[in-house]
Amino acid sequence: MVDYHAIGTPTPRVDGVEKVTGRALYAGDRRLPGMLTGRLLHSHRPHARIVRIDTSAARALPGVHAVITGDDVRGHLYGRRIKDMPVLADGLVRYFGERVAAVAAEDEETARRAVDLIEVEYEDLPAVFDVVDAIAPGAPLLHPAFGTYPGTQPLDVPSNAYDHTVTERGDFDGAFAEADFVFERTFSTQRMHQAYLEPHTSLVSVTDGRAHIWTNTKAPHSIREVLTVTLGLAPEQIVLHHSHIGGDFGGKGTPLDLPIAYFLAQASGRPVRMVADYVEEFMAGNPRHATLTRFRTAVMRDGTITAHHVEYFVNSGAYAAYKPGGRIGGATRAAGPYRIPNTRIESIHVYTNSVPGGHMRAPGGPQGVFALESHLDAIARELDIDPLEFRMHNLIAEGDEPASGDQITRPRVRETLQAAADAAGYRDAKALHVGRGMAIGDHGAGGGVGNAEVTIHPDGAVTLGTAIFDQGSGTYTTLAQVVAEELGVPVDRIRFEIWDTDGTGGEDDSGIGGSRATRVNTVAAHAAAQDARTALTRVLAAQLGVAEADVALRGPDVLTPGGEPHTWAAILAEVGRSVTGRSHVDERGPTHMTGFAAQIAEVAVDPETGQVTVLKITSAHDVGRVLNPIGHQGQINGGVIQGLGYALMEELTFADGQVTSLSFGDYKIPTMRDVPQLTTVLLEPDNGIGPYQIKGIGETPNTPVAAAIANAIADAVGIRISDLPITAEKVYRALQNRGAAAQ
Amino acid sequence: MTATRFHTPATLDEALGLLDEHGDDARLFAGGTAMVTLMKQSLLAADHLVSLQRVPGLEGVRLEADGLHIGALTRHRDVETSDLVRVYAPLLAHVYSRVATVRIRNAATVGGGLAHADPAQDPPAALIALDARVRIASRRSVRELPVEELFVDYYETALAPGEAITELIVPRQPADAGAVYLKFLPRTEDDYATVAVAALARIVDGRAHGVRVALIAAGPTPVRATVVERALEGAPITAEAVRRAAEAVVDAVDPLDDFRGSAGYKRDMAVVFTRRALERALGLSPA
């Protein structure tokens, strides 16, 4: 074991005090001279042609500086990969909540009144909300011009299913023909909002031909690139400045109103700030996608799974724009880390007249895992095999290829599951109507490019320059630990210099997302710190008159053969100048490493009401080295709680295409008092990525929870809920239906 | 929220005068927890807000011969933690403790809570079961009304324009009565009830007496389930009698579909929780 002083030490947030004392500035805290407030008019139709928009009354209102509609921004298409979304509806609205017109006014009150004065005449079109309806013959086509959008290719046959990927392995049909049993089931999941505290905010000021932007995005460089296309500007004309971010959970990768704020700023000649309210967040945010998963699975009498067919339908909503890759994962999560030789995995993304989905913590992961782990559990119970044994029998070991198609070195999924079972007392006696259920998920650390600059000042202070906009998960703290570690200084010595998008000197930076932050940026910070060490060594050698090879840095001390010990800070102070190390790292390659999570939920079901009380969740993780135990545990606890909300209550509800859950009174998220006993088990690290052998943790803890709870309910009262969230009423109805069937 | 005037009268007379003067254009403003939400959602607008914050004498709990007198401006949290309430109407202290979160309870007032008249609010269930009354004042008159008669419809009370609730009068809870409030919260602890039941009853010679059953979140107003009370009053206490009495509650409730459940589910749950509340009040199951 390497002996670290900063790495692995519980380290409080470096930006914690700043945040709790209110000093940290968020995008919504910024005030620029002459700044206007922007507000939006949203569509109140799920699918309609815009016959006429009359903005004259809004324009005439004193205090209104600009009113724009689709006519003013025609041809400007927005999207992370697939640019299918007009900045403002262009003659057509495709979902209830779509941005139709925008106003910039002196204050919010005036802006709201102006919005109310805009008149829109619609001609309704047939709408589709459900993926199955949307791909049925004769369904209204949302995007007949799909292939003409930047980032797309024409489809062979026009369809709302804009992305249909099929991967097949083995003798798929043959295996079904020989199977002892074939199990078919369908599972569905709901739309979930990220429920961050801070709503989307965009502030744009156009000065000297440059768009200066303050927004809550965790991927500023990627957004700048997106904006070059959408706004028709060169990269040099766009700069994103840093603001703190009030929570993300995946939802802050696509600043929803940013292009609109830019066009309002252009039209008014004034800086424009737009802050979404939570009604807008719920109605027109970028929620987790609803999915529908159909399975057909071939199993032999001894419980060996021989073939598996996944049809994974993603309800994209009206646009693909908010998905960084144009689509989300999840289909392979519905195949999982199981040894199944014959597979067909279909991933189908479908446009519907609903709010477009975006990224949320492990996009597709909880959806695919809920479906698969529920399905396998049901199979085990039907075959009268213990669900733990059934999984152990089929899970991959070293050298096996999993059904997901992932390449994984040293998969420790069985060990992780066993650790969860042991810690949870899986085989202990249970009271009546108490059940235990398990589920497994995994998430590899994503890749990307990153930058860092470490400067050691003559007064001993150390500055870390970074392009990262920490979205609240604690990356700055981790990076401070890295630099402190490599320079042998305490963590509180590290100061931050957070760069705007000019700060990387033209280099790209992937920012935060996909569990990449720690992987990419510890490598970057490590490399910059090492570079700074080398530079320091050079300066010290010159000052001490020895060869560089003879200079040894030990914590605060510099040692030379036979020389007196000095602190390097003292020598650097003598020299009177700072030294700097820089890095630009490319960590895009695959790692063939993943972090498994196995969870066991223990629940009590009230058979008279259907109420599910989660008593305990045990979460076992196959981890790398834990850099900051506080942050790591925080990711686990927060993820499990978010998973609990997904399992039992959180849902964007709809009526005729309209989101109806428009406040946190209707859209409930768990409170502290709803959190069950949480037990964490961390496996002894035995491999990992980068200089400290780490693995990602952000996106595994929330992934298996819903399936574990569904399986625990099945264990407790013998019913299977296959659509999330598992409300008390659904459980009650299922129990009633079973009672009725038994009579 | 345009050009609303916020008045801070220093006496009740002054407050009632402002209400009288501005009629429909004026609204009382107490803790603001309901008002501010409604105004932000543009569900409510008032040209004149008449704050009660500076009006003396509207806050606090005192014991008089006819029971507890709780000032309209008393915070939920202060009812919940009042020693007098805990001793003389423990059911009430408990019910106020079940409202929302402590942050809301620290701001929300007794009078504002009653006047808001959302049928999913908790306190009326206990207040009805305890035969509580409200004292209502206007510039011209003072009257009292049983809480049971205060609620007219969804978000609608029997208060006339110009009237304010000044006090809540709660008879002492009979010391020998079993008193139970069950709030069914299948989603989160800080939610409104899917359905909730207050039950009060004494056992005399193995028979149920003084049976009171009231529900919230079970119709357009809080309801007193007299059908259940009558079915049980004077009856020998058996599990079967309680079960049958509880089933009668379906005739008293008229719930709506919402985020907390369908109407049908709430009706079924009203039966379950009425039965459970009575079982506990009558000592048939542990409290």
Ligand SMILES: Cc1cc2nc3c(=O)[nH]c(=O)nc-3n(C[C@H](O)[C@H](O)[C@H](O)COP(=O)(O)OP(=O)(O)OC[C@H]3O[C@@H](n4cnc5c(N)ncnc54)[C@H](O)[C@@H]3O)c2cc1C
């Ligand atoms: C997030 C949240 C969660 C909640 N959860 C619950 C819950 O679980 N259970 C529950 O029971 N309640 C719940 N509530 C409702 C809460 O109890 C009410 O908002 C509160 O009681 C209103 O009291 P207030 O003093 O804030 O009234 P205000 O908001 O000031 O006023 C409310 C209404 O009463 C009128 N009014 C005020 N004082 C008087 C008076 N003296 N005489 C006549 N009219 C008056 C006002 O004009 C207004 O119409 C919740 C509220 C919120 C915001």
